[in-house]
Amino acid sequence: MKIVVLDGYTLNPGDLSWDGIKQHGTCAIHDRTNFAPEAVLDAIGDAEIVFTNKTPLPKQVLENTPSLRYVGVLATGYNVVDVQAARARGIVVTNIPTYGTAAVAQYTMALLLEMCHHVGDHSEEVKKGTWTKGPDFCFWKYPLIELAGKTMGIIGFGRIGQATAKIAQGFGLDILACDRESNPTRESETCKYVSLDELYSQSDIVSLHCPLVEGTEGIINKSSIAKMKSGVMIINTSRGPLVVEQDLADALNSGKVAGAAVDVVSKEPIAADNPLIKAKNCIITPHIAWAPKESRSRLMETAVNNLNAFLSGAPVNVVNG
Numbered sequence: 001m002k003i004v005v006l007d008g009y010t011l012n013p014g015d016l017s018w019d020g021i022k023q024h025g026t027c028a029i030h031d032r033t034n035f036a037p038e039a040v041l042d043a044i045g046d047a048e049i050v051f052t053n054k055t056p057l058p059k060q061v062l063e064n065t066p067s068l069r070y071v072g073v074l075a076t077g078y079n080v081v082d083v084q085a086a087r088a089r090g091i092v093v094t095n096i097p098t099y100g101t102a103a104v105a106q107y108t109m110a111l112l113l114e115m116c117h118h119v120g121d122h123s124e125e126v127k128k129g130t131w132t133k134g135p136d137f138c139f140w141k142y143p144l145i146e147l148a149g150k151t152m153g154i155i156g157f158g159r160i161g162q163a164t165a166k167i168a169q170g171f172g173l174d175i176l177a178c179d180r181e182s183n184p185t186r187e188s189e190t191c192k193y194v195s196l197d198e199l200y201s202q203s204d205i206v207s208l209h210c211p212l213v214e215g216t217e218g219i220i221n222k223s224s225i226a227k228m229k230s231g232v233m234i235i236n237t238s239r240g241p242l243v244v245e246q247d248l249a250d251a252l253n254s255g256k257v258a259g260a261a262v263d264v265v266s267k268e269p270i271a272a273d274n275p276l277i278k279a280k281n282c283i284i285t286p287h288i289a290w291a292p293k294e295s296r297s298r299l300m301e302t303a304v305n306n307l308n309a310f311l312s313g314a315p316v317n318v319v320n321g
């Protein structure tokens with residue numbers, strides 16, 4: 001059996017093992033593949049099994065891979081695959097749920113705390129000598145923000161949204177959740193479901209945890225930002241295209257949005273002219289919320305289990321069933 005991993009490097013830069021996948025046949029592991037459909041087709045060749053993390057598999061590719069039977073997405077978000085086109089061709093697509101829930105929730109809070117305290121910047125200032133030369137026993141470069149008593153709006157109250165809420169409640173934040181489906185058993189004195197408009201108008205912090213699908217693309221835009229409080233902070237650890245980046249940059253530059261922290265952007269790696277790079281009060285990290293070794297190890301383990309289950313005729317974690 002021919003197996004191809006299109007972009008294995010970010011999952012396994014050398015500190016994990018591909019053996020669980022390699023045991024099933026001839027395995028070509030590409031560190032990365034050019035995203036152009038011709039290059040992707042070339043890398044896939046006549047493989048039956050393909051793994052992708054972020055290499056796109058659009059209809060144009062899936063319709064020209066006659067041997068392909070299985071696509072294993074090496075991530076939770078599977079927006080890189082045209083799942084309808086795969087279903088039409090009888091290709092099973094699976095994802096990896098839960099491996100990164102704890103890491104992404106933790107990272108969301110790291111971004112929030114960075115916006116509140118700018119720990120890294122303050123440390124750099126001290127090392128530059130600003131404290132040594134200063135007249136006072138302390139100084140700060142930015143307004144410092146206390147979270148207790150504030151409200152965090154969470155769009156997409158699934159695994160990561162709920163895990164984030166749990167930590168945030170520990171900081172004294174009240175949670176407003178918005179999801180396609182509400183589950184009253186998840187509500188409490190400090191957590192309730194609201195409509196999107198209520199979430200926008202009442203939240204001091206808005207954090208995105210819904211998948212990138214047709215209905216969520218561009219959900220944060222000029223008009224949704226207009227419904228938010230002045231001075232709101234926005235966090236995106238989900239997918240870049242959830243945000244209209246020029247609209248967010250404009251709102252940061254005008255001060256309507258006090259701060260934004262994004263781990264994901266519309267095009268990755270980030271384009272040099274992405275408007276968020278020069279926007280005021282914007283923290284950008286290179287899509288690393290998922291990447292502690294602990295969570296990557298769980299991801300690899302689940303990828304192997306997914307492949308074993310598919311080959312045994314009882315696939316699990318299927319996203320195009």
Ligand SMILES: NC(=O)C1=CN([C@@H]2O[C@H](COP(=O)(O)OP(=O)(O)OC[C@H]3O[C@@H](n4cnc5c(N)ncnc54)[C@H](O)[C@@H]3O)[C@@H](O)[C@H]2O)C=CC1
Nearest residue numbers: 076077156157158159160179180209210211237238289290
């Ligand atoms: N930055 C990173 O490293 C990582 C990012 N992610 C992103 O996080 C996302 C969420 O992951 P999980 O929480 O594990 O997924 P999940 O499937 O457990 O939760 C997603 C939630 O979003 C809800 N949802 C779907 N459409 C919606 C809409 N239109 N409006 C409101 N809610 C909607 C779903 O009902 C579900 O409750 C992934 O889709 C992925 O894009 C996931 C892992 C790592």
Ligand SMILES: O=C(O)C(=O)CO
Nearest residue numbers: 074075076077100290
């Ligand atoms: O798991 C995911 O969805 C990620 O974004 C990490 O690649």
